[in-house]
Amino acid sequence: MVQGKTFAERLGRFSVGFINTVGLGICILPLILILWLSVISNSVLSLPAEGYTLNWFAEVWRQPQFIGGFYLSTMVAVGATIIGMIVTIPAAIVLVRKRFIGRTAIMQLLMSPLIVPAIVIGASLYMTLVELEVRTGIPATGSLTGFIAGHVLLTIPWCIRLLTANLAGLDEIVEEAAASLGASPLAVISKVTLPLIRPGIVAAAIFSFVVSFGNLEVSMFLSTPGQLTLPVAILQYLQWKIDPTIAAASVMQVAIIGLALVITNRFVNLSKMV
Amino acid sequence: MATVTIENLRKIYGDFVAVDNMSLEVKDGEFLILLGPSGCGKTTTLRMLAGFVEQNNGRLAIGERDVTAEPPYRRNIGLVFQNYALFPHLTIFENVAFGLRRRKLPEDEIKLRVREALELVRLGHLEDRYPKQMSGGQQQRVAIARAIAIRPDILLLDEPLSNLDAKLRLQVRDELRALQKKLNITTIMVTHDQDEAMYVGDRLVVMQEGKIQQIGTPIELYNNPANRFVASFIGRTNFVEGEIAKGETSFKAKSGTVIATTAAARASNEIVVRPEMIELSAQKTDEANCFDAEITSSVFLGGNIEIVATLPMGDAFTVITTVKHLKDRGLAAEIGSRLVLSFSPESAVLM
Amino acid sequence: MTNSINRRQFGLMAGALVASTALSGTKAIAAPSGRVVVGTWGGDYQNLQQQFIVDTLMKGTGIDVVFDTANDTVRKTKMLAERRLPRGSMDIACLTGQGAFEMNQNGLLETLDETKVLNMKYIPAAFRNNYSVPHIYTGRVILYNPKFVKTPPTSYADLWDPQYAGKIGVIDIQYQTTIESAAMISGGALDNYEPGKQKMLELKKQGVKIYPTNEAMAQALKTEECVMCIMWNARGYMWKKAGIPVEIAVPKEGLVLYISEMCVPKNAPNKDAAYAYLNAMMEKGPQTAFAESMGYAPTNSTVKLAPDLAKLVDYTEEQRKGLMLQKMEYLAKTDAALQDWWNKSFKG
Numbered sequence: 001m002v003q004g005k006t007f008a009e010r011l012g013r014f015s016v017g018f019i020n021t022v023g024l025g026i027c028i029l030p031l032i033l034i035l036w037l038s039v040i041s042n043s044v045l046s047l048p049a050e051g052y053t054l055n056w057f058a059e060v061w062r063q064p065q066f067i068g069g070f071y072l073s074t075m076v077a078v079g080a081t082i083i084g085m086i087v088t089i090p091a092a093i094v095l096v097r098k099r100f101i102g103r104t105a106i107m108q109l110l111m112s113p114l115i116v117p118a119i120v121i122g123a124s125l126y127m128t129l130v131e132l133e134v135r136t137g138i139p140a141t142g143s144l145t146g147f148i149a150g151h152v153l154l155t156i157p158w159c160i161r162l163l164t165a166n167l168a169g170l171d172e173i174v175e176e177a178a179a180s181l182g183a184s185p186l187a188v189i190s191k192v193t194l195p196l197i198r199p200g201i202v203a204a205a206i207f208s209f210v211v212s213f214g215n216l217e218v219s220m221f222l223s224t225p226g227q228l229t230l231p232v233a234i235l236q237y238l239q240w241k242i243d244p245t246i247a248a249a250s251v252m253q254v255a256i257i258g259l260a261l262v263i264t265n266r267f268v269n270l271s272k273m274v
Numbered sequence: 275m276a277t278v279t280i281e282n283l284r285k286i287y288g289d290f291v292a293v294d295n296m297s298l299e300v301k302d303g304e305f306l307i308l309l310g311p312s313g314c315g316k317t318t319t320l321r322m323l324a325g326f327v328e329q330n331n332g333r334l335a336i337g338e339r340d341v342t343a344e345p346p347y348r349r350n351i352g353l354v355f356q357n358y359a360l361f362p363h364l365t366i367f368e369n370v371a372f373g374l375r376r377r378k379l380p381e382d383e384i385k386l387r388v389r390e391a392l393e394l395v396r397l398g399h400l401e402d403r404y405p406k407q408m409s410g411g412q413q414q415r416v417a418i419a420r421a422i423a424i425r426p427d428i429l430l431l432d433e434p435l436s437n438l439d440a441k442l443r444l445q446v447r448d449e450l451r452a453l454q455k456k457l458n459i460t461t462i463m464v465t466h467d468q469d470e471a472m473y474v475g476d477r478l479v480v481m482q483e484g485k486i487q488q489i490g491t492p493i494e495l496y497n498n499p500a501n502r503f504v505a506s507f508i509g510r511t512n513f514v515e516g517e518i519a520k521g522e523t524s525f526k527a528k529s530g531t532v533i534a535t536t537a538a539a540r541a542s543n544e545i546v547v548r549p550e551m552i553e554l555s556a557q558k559t560d561e562a563n564c565f566d567a568e569i570t571s572s573v574f575l576g577g578n579i580e581i582v583a584t585l586p587m588g589d590a591f592t593v594i595t596t597v598k599h600l601k602d603r604g605l606a607a608e609i610g611s612r613l614v615l616s617f618s619p620e621s622a623v624l625m
Numbered sequence: 626m627t628n629s630i631n632r633r634q635f636g637l638m639a640g641a642l643v644a645s646t647a648l649s650g651t652k653a654i655a656a657p658s659g660r661v662v663v664g665t666w667g668g669d670y671q672n673l674q675q676q677f678i679v680d681t682l683m684k685g686t687g688i689d690v691v692f693d694t695a696n697d698t699v700r701k702t703k704m705l706a707e708r709r710l711p712r713g714s715m716d717i718a719c720l721t722g723q724g725a726f727e728m729n730q731n732g733l734l735e736t737l738d739e740t741k742v743l744n745m746k747y748i749p750a751a752f753r754n755n756y757s758v759p760h761i762y763t764g765r766v767i768l769y770n771p772k773f774v775k776t777p778p779t780s781y782a783d784l785w786d787p788q789y790a791g792k793i794g795v796i797d798i799q800y801q802t803t804i805e806s807a808a809m810i811s812g813g814a815l816d817n818y819e820p821g822k823q824k825m826l827e828l829k830k831q832g833v834k835i836y837p838t839n840e841a842m843a844q845a846l847k848t849e850e851c852v853m854c855i856m857w858n859a860r861g862y863m864w865k866k867a868g869i870p871v872e873i874a875v876p877k878e879g880l881v882l883y884i885s886e887m888c889v890p891k892n893a894p895n896k897d898a899a900y901a902y903l904n905a906m907m908e909k910g911p912q913t914a915f916a917e918s919m920g921y922a923p924t925n926s927t928v929k930l931a932p933d934l935a936k937l938v939d940y941t942e943e944q945r946k947g948l949m950l951q952k953m954e955y956l957a958k959t960d961a962a963l964q965d966w967w968n969k970s971f972k973g
Contacts, residue, residue, distance in 0.1 A: 043867040046844040064675075065667055065694070127706045134709050141707060142693075142714045173359045176326055179346040180353035181373030181424060187347075191372075195363045221703065225662045225693035225714060236667025236694055240919065242840040243867065 038247035045242050056248035069230035077212040084155030084208050092163035114157045122217035125150050142224050150218040155208035166200025202268050276337030276427040277302050283332035292318045294484035303458040307475035315484040316464045325349050336427050352421030356433040358413040360405040367401035373424035391423035411442040431463040480504050505546045512547040512591045529587035534562035534619040544625040549594040551621035554613050561616035572607045657897035658687035664715040667694035677911040688898045697724050704733050713892035716899040725757040725886040726953040735889040741900035744907035747925045757888035758903050761921035763859035764880030768871040773852040778874045781806045790831040794851035797837045800967040806855050809878045816955040862920025879947035
């Protein structure tokens with residue numbers, strides 16, 4: 001494109017570039033800061049840096065709660081994501097393709113975990129499980145099922161939001177073509193709909209994983225005694241100490257999620273999906 | 275290959291009647307056109323035949339099979355859509371193979387039929403491409419190949435040429451017609467373009483407001499339109515309002531002009547004269563209908579020239595002729611020039 | 626052969642029975658076993674329990690200790706929520722003094738059987754109650770940077786000394802203890818904070834700095850932005866260990882205590898094992914470890930710390946005369962109003 005050469009036009013282009021750089025910088029700055037803080041040798045999180053060391057990463061390994069926390073958070077996040085998808089994909093298809101009374105209300109209900117404060121979700125889920133146990137005797141509180149179910153609840157709004165958006169963009173006519181060629185409704189979904197909403201599925205999986213991994217409040221209330229997720233472990237560590245170990249734990253967390261994204265990118269071109 | 279029977283088909287949306295008690299028999303191997311303006315119910319009819327819309331009332335049969343209650347995937351139909359509806363995530367080969375895979379045919383059979391179908395539309399060399407790598411015309415041909423590969427009982431086309439540019443439209447139109455004749459497959463096509471309809475169709479079904487106005491061959495519809503709507507829809511026409519009683523041979527136009535016709539089969543108050551039936555000359559002729567006129571409009575269309583000539587009484591007639599034709603008769607095409615219109619009594623068709 | 630046992634056999638059997646009873650020592654005839662769930666704070670608090678109680682004292686006892694890690698707010702919520710469950714999720718709940726008081730007010734705690742927790746007899750009278758076992762404690766002191774505060778402070782009033790104006794800090798989340806300290810030097814008492822409010826406003830006029838959390842205060846002390854503050858002794862000890870330039874001074878007004886309590890919910894599934902754990906908690910090993918590692922003083926009066934350590938975290942006989950407990954009922958009543966005043970009048 002031919003660019004205008006007047007002063008005002010040049011200034012305009014410069015300003016836009018400047019704002020973009022600043023915006024990008026603001027997004028990346030916390031990551032850089034955390035990375036920096038994880039290698040300073042100050043025993044109290046403060047600046048200026050007294051020196052540099054990698055000790056804090058070793059300290060993370062020495063904390064059994066952090067290692068266990070990484071593992072548990074990953075397992076729970078993967079489990080909640082998979083179950084969340086299995087539950088939401090059919091729901092999204094129905095919500096987008098069928099018209100029925102109460103459709104909007106159901107959509108709002110499914111989105112509601114996003115607007116309810118997380119601590120309210122955590123505490124009330126716990127109270128619900130207690131009620132369940134009181135009335136039926138099923139050992140619901142502190143159970144793994146309850147824990148995963150709580151996390152699935154967190155993933156549902158993201159899955160619904162992203163899947164319905166993707167589905168809405170998919171022209172029904174392609175599904176009609178498949179049906180006319182002899183595909184039963186199940187075949188249409190498996191051979192046409194699902195492959196075509198792959199971007200939505202990938203995006204939903206990523207968001208679900210991140211939301212579940214990072215969640216504090218549901219894990220605090222619903223986790224089985226003895227099982228600790230990473231965010232809770234970090235919070236508890238902070239109760240007593242404020243050294244850069246948590247910065248190191250955070251860097252490791254970012255690295256793990258980053259690695260997961262890189263691996264996913266090998267199978268699915270992420271820049272086209274999300 | 276099969277016939278299609280539509281009996282008392284009806285579809286209502288709220289209080290809007292989309293298709294009003296329609297009945298139709300399609301002959302085996304016929305290329306039938308559903309023609310009409312938007313909202314006339316032609317697409318709804320096609321979609322009910324395909325099984326995408328559930329009828330409120332009526333019976334549908336393909337050949338001997340009653341398909342009224344069958345879902346689309348059991349009707350064994352081939353469908354071609356206006357915007358192709360190819361599967362973007364599959365190669366051309368897989369697109370065409372889709373219906374065959376659903377029917378669980380052996381791999382060799384599938385390969386054979388896919389290649390055969392693609393050869394028919396002359397796209398055999400592109401089977402490994404993806405739809406987005408192909409032009410609109412190519413995509414439409416793939417869609418056609420995909421529909422015929424499954425050897426359906428009938429072929430349904432929903433405005434298949436509307437998304438193509440003018441030149442491509444003619445090309446694909448010709449290919450479609452040739453293909454249909456070659457395969458001898460019963461085909462129903464929906465379109466709003468009467469030129470297209472007349473070119474490819476064996477019979478045309480003109481629809482308006484959910485009802486069939488007239489069914490017939492292009493010639494029948496053109497020469498003997500059943501009503502004003504059909505007359506104006508098919509080709510260009512001149513209408514003259516007036517009155518004539520049963521048995522009479524002269525039509526008294528509202529303007530006062532008298533037009534000679536053949537004996538009226540019944541009373542009528544409108545006649546239709548096709549533009550190309552009107553002869554232009556410098557002098558009066560011995561035709562029964564011969565009028566002085568003045569050119570009030572003249573549009574040059576390339577091959578043809580469209581002139582509106584107005585009689586002293588005020589009736590205006592559209593005439594389609596060529597520049598050569600005018601020149602040969604020593605006539606000028608400018609507005610204001612005088613000439614003589616004439617047409618036979620047979621050309622004045624009573625409504 | 627008769628059915629009766631002859632005297633020799635009887636003697637042997639009786640001897641064996643007596644011997645086995647003697648060998649089992651002070652343990653109950655039916656030894657506690659099974660799973661015990663300890664609801665506790667995590668981090669070092671849990672790690673020390675793991676190291677000095679679970680991996681050492683509880684080893685081989687047949688008791689399987691599981692930690693339910695959370696902060697005390699979550700713990701209290703859970704306890705309240707599950708009060709109707711026949712078997713609750715915790716056998717032991719670690720709470721602050723105030724938290725334990727609250728839970729007891731709500732009727733959630735088991736009245737403790739001292740015969741099952743024998744070490745309870747070593748707890749000083751000042752800390753005793755019948756619904757919880759005090760685990761560790763610490764007093765509220767003054768932390769000061771000796772580089773800038775040349776004479777060690779002796780009273781909370783020293784924070785109001787004009788020469789340090791602008792270099793004094795208070796912590797937002799510690800509003801309640803801060804107002805309490807101000808009340809103690811302005812004619813108020815532990816059940817009357819009102820005079821303290823006026824005193825706090827004086828401090829505000831002198832340009833006091835308000836930090837959001839304990840950690841922020843630690844950073845301020847490290848960067849020397851702040852030279853003196855009120856803090857719990859144990860935390861001050863930990864900060865000193867981490868290299869923050871502070872010394873500890875005990876105020877003459879007396880030491881208000883923070884006590885970390887452990888209690889047993891009424892619906893604890895395994896009370897016997899809970900008692901065994903509570904007892905183990907009071908043993909010399911863990912009590913010393915908590916003092917060395919985190920700076921909390923032991924509640925078991927028979928545990929004597931090394932002199933250097935005792936100087937920093939424990940209190941002399943003289944100082945112990947001034948040990949005070951907070952007035953829980955007063956706090957429960959006035960907390961909301963206090964918070965309101967703090968946010969509107971002091972911070973605003």
